[in-house]
Amino acid sequence: xxxxxxxxxxxxxxxxxxxxxxxxxxxxxxxxxxxxxxxxxxxxxxxxxxxxxxxxxxxxxxxxxxxxxxxxxxxxxxxxxxxxxxxxxxxxxxxxxxxxxxxxxxxxxxxxxxxxxxxxxxxxxxxxxxxxxxxxxxxxxxxxxxxxxxxxxxxxxxxxxxxxxxxxxxxxxxxxxxxxxxxxxxxxxxxxxxxxxxxxxxxxxxxxxxxxxxxxxxxxxxxxxxxxxxxxxxxxxxxxxxxxxxxxxxxxxxxxxxxxxxxxxxxxxxxxxxxxxxxxxxxxxxxxxxxxxxxxxxxxxxxxxxxxxxxxxxxxxxxxxxxxxxxxxxxxxxxxxxxxxxxxxxxxxxxxxxxxxxxxxxxxxxxxxxxxxxxxxxxxxxxxxxxxxxxxxxxxxxxxxxxxxxxxxxxxxxxxxxxxxxxxxxxxxxxxxxxxxxxxxxxxxxxxxxxxxxxxxxxxxxxxxxxxxxxxxxxxxxxxxxxxxxxxxxxxxxxxxxxxxxxxxxxxxx
Numbered sequence: 057x058x059x060x061x062x063x064x065x066x067x068x069x070x071x072x073x074x075x076x077x078x079x080x081x082x083x084x085x086x087x088x089x090x091x092x093x094x095x096x097x098x099x100x101x102x103x104x105x106x107x108x109x110x111x112x113x114x115x116x117x118x119x120x121x122x123x124x125x126x127x128x129x130x131x132x133x134x135x136x137x138x139x140x141x142x143x144x145x146x147x148x149x150x151x152x153x154x155x156x157x158x159x160x161x162x163x164x165x166x167x168x169x170x171x172x173x174x175x176x177x178x179x180x181x182x183x184x185x186x187x188x189x190x191x192x193x194x195x196x197x198x199x200x201x202x203x204x205x206x207x208x209x210x211x212x213x214x215x216x217x218x219x220x221x222x223x224x225x226x227x228x229x230x231x232x233x234x235x236x237x238x239x240x241x242x243x244x245x246x247x248x249x250x251x252x253x254x255x256x257x258x259x260x261x262x263x264x265x266x267x268x269x270x271x272x273x274x275x276x277x278x279x280x281x282x283x284x285x286x287x288x289x290x291x292x293x294x295x296x297x298x299x300x301x302x303x304x305x306x307x308x309x310x311x312x313x314x315x316x317x318x319x320x321x322x323x324x325x326x327x328x329x330x331x332x333x334x335x336x337x338x339x340x341x342x343x344x345x346x347x348x349x350x351x352x353x354x355x356x357x358x359x360x361x362x363x364x365x366x367x368x369x370x371x372x373x374x375x376x377x378x379x380x381x382x383x384x385x386x387x388x389x390x391x392x393x394x395x396x397x398x399x400x401x402x403x404x405x406x407x408x409x410x411x412x413x414x415x416x417x418x419x420x421x422x423x424x425x426x427x428x429x430x431x432x433x434x435x436x437x438x439x440x441x442x443x444x445x446x447x448x449x450x451x452x453x454x455x456x457x458x459x460x461x462x463x464x465x466x467x468x469x470x471x472x473x474x475x476x477x478x479x480x481x482x483x484x485x486x487x488x489x490x491x492x493x494x495x496x497x498x499x500x501x502x503x504x505x506x507x508x509x510x511x512x513x514x515x516x517x518x519x520x521x522x523x524x525x526x527x528x529x530x531x532x533x534x535x536x537x538x539x540x541x542x543x544x545x546x547x548x549x550x551x552x553x554x555x556x557x558x559x560x561x562x563x564x565x566x
Contacts, residue, residue, distance in 0.1 A: 078317065078336040083158040086150030091121070091191055091267050092217035098194040101217035106208060113208070117177045117192035118199050121147070121268045124171045125186045129412075132168060133369075134182050142171040147268050148191075151292070154318045156338070174268045193268050197285055211235070211288060218289070226266065226289045228324060235286030238264055238271065238326035242279045242295065244343045245332045246424040248497055254330060256280065257343045258350040259300040264291035264322075274300040277350075287324035294318050295329075297342050301353040303370040305342055306413070315342055315374075333423065341374050341419050341427065348431035352492070356439065362526025366438030371414045372431075378418030380467070381430050382456075383437035383485075386412035390441070390449045414438060429493050433504075436488035440481060444534040451537075452477035471509045476538035479510040484532060487515035491525065511564045518560060523553075539566045 091097070095117050103110040124142070126132040135142060145158035160169045174193065181187055196210035211230065218227040230236060242262070243254040256279020263272040264283065271283035271291075297305035298314040305315050317339045319329060331343045349372065356365040371387045384390060415434045419427055441449050455478045459469035468478065486505025490512070494501045501520075505512040515528055531545040543561050547554045 078319070078339060079154045079156075080338060081155050083145050083151060083155035083318070084153040085145065085158070086152040088146075089148050089150060089223060089267075090221040091148045091193070092214065092221045092223055093119075093191075093193045093195060093268050095192045095194045097217045097221055098196075098213065101213045101220055102208075104220070105212050105216050109207065113201075115194050118195050119174050119176055119193045119268065120179065120189060121174055121191040121193050122172075122187050122189050124173065126168050126171065127186075128168070131182075131185050132171070135171065135173075135185065138175075138179075138182065140173045140175055140179075141263060141270055141272055142173050143265075144169050144171060146170075146172055147174075147265060147270075154320055156316055156318065174270055191268070195269055211286075214288065228288050228290065230288055236288065236324045237283050237286050238291065238293075238322075238324060239280070239282035240326035240328045242275055242281070242328070242343075243330045244340070244347065244424075245330075246344075246428070247333075248425050255347075257295075257331065258347055260343075260346055261296040261298050261300075263294045263296055266291050272296075277354075281326075283326070290321045290323060292318070292320065293322050293327050295339075295342075297346055299346060299350060301350055301365075302368045303349050303353070303366070303372060305345055305349075305372045305374060317342060337376070341376060341422075344424050344427040345372060345374060345417060345419075345431055348428045349435060351496075352432060352435045358526075362524060363439050363529045364442045366435055367414075367442050370438060371412070372434075373413040373416045375416055375418050375420075377420055378416075379420045380418045381434050382416045382467075383414065383434045383441065384416070384453055385414045385438065385441045385449055387414045388441070389446050390453055425493075425497060428496065429489055429504075432492040433485045433489035436492075437481060437485050439529075440484055440532060443529070443532065448477055448534050448537065452481050468508055468510070476541075479539065480532060480536065480542060482508070483510050483512045483515060484529070486512035487519070487528075488525065490516065491519065511566060514560055514564050514566065517564075518556070521556065523550075 092101075095115055099110075099115045102113065102115065123146075124135055126135060158169065159165065163169055172190075176198070177192075196213070215224075215227050215229070218224050240262075242257040242260065244257050245252055245254045249255075256277060257275060258277045258279060260275050261272055262275060262281045262283075263270065264287070265271070266287055266289040269285065269287070271285035271287075273281050273283055275281045295317045296314055297316070299305075315338075317336075319327065331340050333340065353365050355361045356363055367385075367388045369387070415438060417427070417430055417434065419430075422430070451474060455469070455474045456467045458474075460467050463469050468482065469475065471479065482505060490502045490504045493504075501516065503513070503516075518528060519525065527550070531542060531549055533545070536542050536545050539561070543557060543566075546557045550557075
């Protein structure tokens with residue numbers, strides 16, 4: 057199942073690059089720190105800085121520092137729907153070593169770990185999801201009363217709170233009159249595209265925090281971002297591969313809904329990050345898949361590809377050790393019989409069912425163009441799924457799994473009984489892969505998939521003679537489950553081209 061398919065610039069400034077190397081594996085926590093933003097600490101700091109004015113302000117909690125313990129993916133998705141940022145490790149500890157994830161050692165390895173969050177006062181906690189209140193906090197920017205009062209310099213109060221809690225080394229006195237809002241650019245390069253010039257990592261979430269003060273935003277299509285909160289400490293920066301277009305890139309060493317690349321600490325003015333083939337391999341793969349998917353989603357419009365986007369909340373897993381990929385669409389309801397899952401996945405059944413992927417990408421020894429190519433193939437399958445649903449997809453994936461189990465790992469088998477949905481699906485996937493590759497890189501149209509028993513060249517032939525991708529796609533609805541059905545539907549939709557259709561199918565033995 058995981059192997060269904062073969063495969064303007066800112067000047068350089070060292071002060072804007074993160075100060076730590078990228079590490080993988082589990083985050084190692086250091087010592088517990090006292091949070092300067094608790095209500096008690098901010099009250100004390102205000103009294104120290106403004107002893108005659110402090111009585112005018114009744115500091116009460118603007119935010120709550122909490123942690124949740126969702127028991128399954130359904131509960132985790134309910135939390136995500138609340139539009140809060142969830143962190144898998146506590147915010148009031150130093151970090152001894154960065155990493156991709158954290159798993160609380162007091163919990164079972166196969167369980168979802170504690171999810172830490174800062175929520176506004178008055179937050180409605182979802183029923184049935186266990187949570188614990190850790191601290192009541194005061195963040196002046198979240199209080200409309202303090203924002204309107206210019207008599208108090210809240211940056212000075214924050215600085216005093218850092219001093220009172222022993223965190224003065226984490227505070228950077230501002231040399232600017234105005235507040236500092238982190239901003240920067242995340243870029244990547246593709247040697248075969250646009251002369252190898254850097255371009256933006258598009259639509260990815262950038263998150264930074266100092267204790268419970270968190271800011272997040274998405275990069276624009278050119279990779280630029282700017283936070284809506286100001287900082288004086290050195291925030292920890294992370295790229296969260298949860299794209300604004302509606303897809304998530306998941307699977308680190310532990311299965312999580314969206315992968316995180318922790319970039320380490322950077323200055324309050326923001327950081328820049330450039331990614332290329334010499335960069336951290338995991339970060340490169342994630343950014344390349346992110347941009348390929350962003351491009352695909354952006355092109356699914358009536359005026360361009362004229363096909364639907366994949367379903368919302370699409371889950372993409374990256375497997376750097378595999379050479380094959382798949383579009384099982386498990387998260388969106390496609391079903392595999394329990395017996396087949398057990399036969400092929402063995403001990404991984406629990407994890408796959410808990411965090412069901414939609415697309416898996418095997419990126420072993422893949423450069424940017426290779427990653428782009430396979431991502432286009434699998435996303436084309438996802439658009440097909442959006443049109444046909446589970447009734448078409450279940451026999452398709454069922455055939456693939458049976459072929460893998462019974463024919464030595466070959467996902468396509470040799471055709472025959474039950475292969476109709478697979479034949480149509482793979483013809484579409486390889487055809488789209490070829491045309492989208494040519495759209496980006498130029499040159500001759502690649503001949504992906506023509507060595508198999510199915511014939512994606514049928515679509516290529518029709519495309520080269522004037523049919524658009526959207527016109528072809530309209531024939532691939534849920535009731536079309538065989539080549540005979542496809543020919544009949546094409547003739548029904550475009551009767552003026554009947555001779556071309558019959559001649560094409562005949563010439564390819566269909």
